[in-house]
Amino acid sequence: MQRGRAAVVVCSDAFAGLARAQSRGHALGELPLAQVAHPFGSLRPEAVAELAPDLADRIARTLNGTGTPSTEGDGAPSAAERIQVPADPLAMGLDFTARGWGDGLPLIAPTEDRVERMLQGTRRARSELIGCLPPRNGAATVEQVAINATMAGCLPGHLPVLLAAVEAATRPSLRLASLQTTTNPSTVAMVVSGPIVADLGFNASGNCMGPGNWTNATLGRALRLVLQNAGGGVADGLDRATHGQPAKFGLCFAEHQAASPWPSLNIERGFAPDASVVTVVGALGTWNMHSTVSDARDLVAVIGDTMQYPASSDYLHGGCPWVVLGPEHAALMATAGWDRATVRERIREASRMRAGRHRGSDLERLRSARRAELGEIDEDRLVPISVAAEDITIVVAGGPGAHSVFMPVSAHSRSVSVAVAG
């Protein structure tokens, strides 16, 4: 339509709201929609064909006077609107949730004085635009991020970390538009590396992905709120997750460098050894891998077996999964003389999955998606989880115990690291 051509969007009725929002988010106004009934993707072929005559009529009806201008938003980053809300904390939380601004938990009221204190945590200008977040493409300014950080319970010192995470989330390779709107349970997890881990009291040890640490919990939650309140990824709104997952309330943990046998993630990704770095990951979940084996080769075999599941985006498209090794597992691998690159290669080898574990249309999708990379794929072909070993990220985090975590990653999403500025 921006190129002077008529355009019509086809979707199932369950996705009409997302289609309209994508249209507005790209400043296209109201693109015409032609809808079919949901569910559509699981229909048998003959049922799909039967939809065509009526759908062709619907498309034709949109062609006369297609599109109307959107009136939402004036676009330019501007100071936040001041509004009156209930003073009672519970009533305010319910009000925010009803407006689509909350996550279903109580929130701190972002009053002028609280936001002003939050802004003391950064040297960046209040009006600075960090980026526009899809699908709504709302402007995430320093002020807007600070407001949401206040709501989540962050402290002023946390703000630079959150700003770096938001900046990372705007990088194209994360594919935030997809993460925010997919039916998959994708979330944007934050992983923190470098001196700031100790400075701000992040938990990199026991329960680092769980409850109990203010910095981890509030920062993970704050990023979620920014993505929702700038990007529009609101549950039951533009966020179309079929189930979601608990980590969509927020997932933030730190690399346990003191317990790692290898250089930190920030060094691996080209930052200075003393840099503090935030990495954002389009995580689909966290899967515990408990193994008490005492041979590193057995451990890799266990991890590789555990990572294999046919309903995985990683195998379907060639992914960028994460493996968070507990310190005990990392130490076992280091004892074998393996560096991080060796671990990546061995895990990729051990996690190859027989293509025939995919069935029916899933197998056809796999063949179609990876044909260019792998050629024709018969059912006995062992399919690697990633295109290259370097696409697998290995970090060390967690406390005592013979556990590691497999973190599958949303399709085509590649984690992004950004240095924390002041």
Added chain:
Amino acid sequence: METLEILCPAARGPKLARGSIAPPSLASLAGRVVGIIDNSKPNFTQLADALEAEWRSRWAVAKVVRVRKHSPAVGAEPEVLARLAAECDLVVAGIGD
């Protein structure tokens, strides 16, 4: 009810590029070139097949240009969009499920 003043946490949406998006109206599809962007979601290819057959048989569409994204999560490439814009009078795109 007692109230307090807060700063709105929701960011503003983008400004509509007025004047740049006036879409043409089409009185008829007869003799037109129609493009389809297949988002590669399950069943969209089959739906596009049926639509193409319908357009050709009942609507006298001159030509149907089909492109298929390799994944729903990835946008169509700029050169693909340029080609569709150059060849087509109408483009139909699939989104979501």
